[in-house]
Amino acid sequence: MKTITYELNIPRLAFTKALGALWPGAYFLPTSALRMNDGPEPPLPHERFVRVRPTLAGICGTDLHLAFIQGDPRIAPAALPGNSKTYLGHEVVGRVVEAGAGARTLAVGDRVVLQRGDTCQPLEREPLCAQCARGNYSLCEVGEKRGRAESVGGGWSEQIVAHELRFFKVDDDIRDEQACLIEPGAVGVRAVLRRPPKPGEAVLVVGAGTIGLMTLQAVKAVQPDCRLVVMAKYPHQAQMAKRKGADEVLMAREGYRGVARLTGAAYHRSALGVEFLTGGFDLIYDTVGTARTLRDALRWTRAGGAVVLVGVELKPMTIDLTPVWYQEVDLIGIIGHGREQWEGEAIDTFALVVKWLREGKLNFDGYLSARFPLADYRKALAYAADKRNGVIKVVLEPNR
Numbered sequence: 355m356k357t358i359t360y361e362l363n364i365p366r367l368a369f370t371k372a373l374g375a376l377w378p379g380a381y382f383l384p385t386s387a388l389r390m391n392d393g394p395e396p397p398l399p400h401e402r403f404v405r406v407r408p409t410l411a412g413i414c415g416t417d418l419h420l421a422f423i424q425g426d427p428r429i430a431p432a433a434l435p436g437n438s439k440t441y442l443g444h445e446v447v448g449r450v451v452e453a454g455a456g457a458r459t460l461a462v463g464d465r466v467v468l469q470r471g472d473t474c475q476p477l478e479r480e481p482l483c484a485q486c487a488r489g490n491y492s493l494c495e496v497g498e499k500r501g502r503a504e505s506v507g508g509g510w511s512e513q514i515v516a517h518e519l520r521f522f523k524v525d526d527d528i529r530d531e532q533a534c535l536i537e538p539g540a541v542g543v544r545a546v547l548r549r550p551p552k553p554g555e556a557v558l559v560v561g562a563g564t565i566g567l568m569t570l571q572a573v574k575a576v577q578p579d580c581r582l583v584v585m586a587k588y589p590h591q592a593q594m595a596k597r598k599g600a601d602e603v604l605m606a607r608e609g610y611r612g613v614a615r616l617t618g619a620a621y622h623r624s625a626l627g628v629e630f631l632t633g634g635f636d637l638i639y640d641t642v643g644t645a646r647t648l649r650d651a652l653r654w655t656r657a658g659g660a661v662v663l664v665g666v667e668l669k670p671m672t673i674d675l676t677p678v679w680y681q682e683v684d685l686i687g688i689i690g691h692g693r694e695q696w697e698g699e700a701i702d703t704f705a706l707v708v709k710w711l712r713e714g715k716l717n718f719d720g721y722l723s724a725r726f727p728l729a730d731y732r733k734a735l736a737y738a739a740d741k742r743n744g745v746i747k748v749v750l751e752p753n754r
Contacts, residue, residue: 355395356752357511358731360420360440361387364427371423381422382732388421388442390731396506396515401456402478403504404518406466408752410534410725411509412445413738415563416666421735425668443509443750444468447524447533457518466521467536468514469691469704472505473497476517489693489702510731512752522704532711534749535564535718540691540703542568542641543575543710545664547696548688551577551637556617559584559600560651561641562591564721564747565664567598569639574599575715583616583635590744598717613654629653639664645671652677652685660684721747728752 366387373380381388398405419425420442450464460466470476473494474486485493505516524533542565551557551573557580559570570584584600586592592603604612610629614621619633636659640651643665651661652675661683677683691703701709710716723745726734731750738748 355393355507355512356728357391357393357507358442358728359389359391360442361389362427362432362438362440363387367423367427374423378736387423390728395513398452398454398515399504400517401454402458402518403454403515404450404457404460404521405452406448406514406516406521407451408443408446408448408509408511408514410447410530411443411750411752412534412538412564413734413748413750414445414538415565416668417442418735418739419666419668422739426670429668429670441506441508441511441514443511443752445534445537445749446509446514447530447536448509448514450521451513453518460518460521460523465524465526465533467524467533467704468509468516468520469522469537470520471497472517472520476505476519478517489700492690492692510728510750510752512728522702524708528708528711531722532718535568535721535747536704536707537691538564539568539572539707539711539716539718541565541664541688542570542572543707544691544694544703545569545639545641545662545688546572546576547694548686549637549660549662549684551580553577553579555580555636557582558604558613558635558638558651558654559641560638560647561665562586562588562595562603563641563741566591566639566641567594567721567746568716569641569664570595570600571598571716573639575710588741588744590746591741594720594746597720609650610654617654617656619654619656632657635659638662641665643667645673649673652683655681655683657681657683660686662686662688664688722749724748725751725754727754 370380370386446468450460450462453462470491473491474482483495507514559566562584573582582600583602584595585604587606595603617634619631622630630653634654634656638651638655639662640647641664644667694703728750734748
């Protein structure tokens with residue numbers, strides 16, 4: 355059984371990064387942290403485990419950060435044992451091909467997407483930790499953060515062997531091309547529900563990659579009566595943002611002056627070249643998450659506004675936080691998905707995404723740019739990393 359793993363091995367990371375600066379092929383050598391493994395098909399270790407054969411599995415921005423060692427092993431999550439070895443591929447749809455004798459929620463033939471890691475429920479731990487009890491499994495205080503190793507495989511594998519409660523069942527009216535995007539769709543929905551826009555507010559989504567596009571759709575689903583601007587880096591992203599409902603698109607190169615033009619904010623520049631706005635957007639979702647985009651987002655937000663940090667940069671940041679106190683800008687974080695409150699109902703983020711897909715509030719058409727067999731994962735990663743080719747989402751077909 356072929357699987358692709360990533361190991362947090364400091365010597366390997368350091369060697370690969372140094373060699374990669376001279377030769378890009380270094381990122382895919384046997385000495386790198388990213389590797390393809392081929393071993394025997396593992397048995398189901400417990401009666402509630404299932405075997406899933408992935409159909410489509412996406413490549414996300416975090417996968418690219420890992421593959422090309424754009425992170426830093428000194429970040430806080432690196433201390434957790436569950437992050438020492440990772441099976442890549444969390445944006446995945448597949449079918450159950452074997453179910454343990456004690457399986458209660460899934461059966462052979464069911465279509466599923468991967469929803470959560472080895473958190474309290476899949477571990478059958480009682481009582482649940484405080485976060486899992488609230489439905490916020492992405493914030494589990496136990497589970498995979500202790501390094502559980504019984505689950506095998508991810509989306510970038512020929513099979514996934516895991517507890518049935520790690521999966522979310524998807525009916526056949528949701529196509530594979532939609533289902534493999536439920537997970538990033540859930541990230542966008544949770545980001546917006548962390549700080550929902552209000553009627554008439556000026557809202558900016560920074561970034562028009564997959565998560566940015568998902569976030570802009572969630573903004574319109576939650577509050578169609580706001581003014582939604584999307585900041586895009588590439589023309590194809592700008593075109594897709596308009597297709598998916600953005601009221602206006604601002605190109606990233608327009609920067610501070612572009613934001614001032616759209617919002618009526620006052621533009622300021624010091625003798626040292628420091629830029630700042632008074633006024634700006636009411637609410638900004640930063641789906642890129644670099645030190646630069648977060649710094650700018652805080653400075654582009656009006657006094658009393660809010661910035662939701664959605665994007666991930668796997669390295670410590672040095673950043674000017676003065677707008678947080680000087681302008682009383684709220685900075686809010688988000689990770690993954692869990693349980694939401696929507697129209698007086700508690701509902702899992704994945705279930706809300708499916709509901710909105712059926713209602714037409716979300717539309718994932720046109721996102722898949724290219725497909726590659728698992729054996730060509732190196733080519734797939736290189737293609738996904740080159741945004742100049744018009745890529746939105748690249749997927750692997752592990753069993754093609």
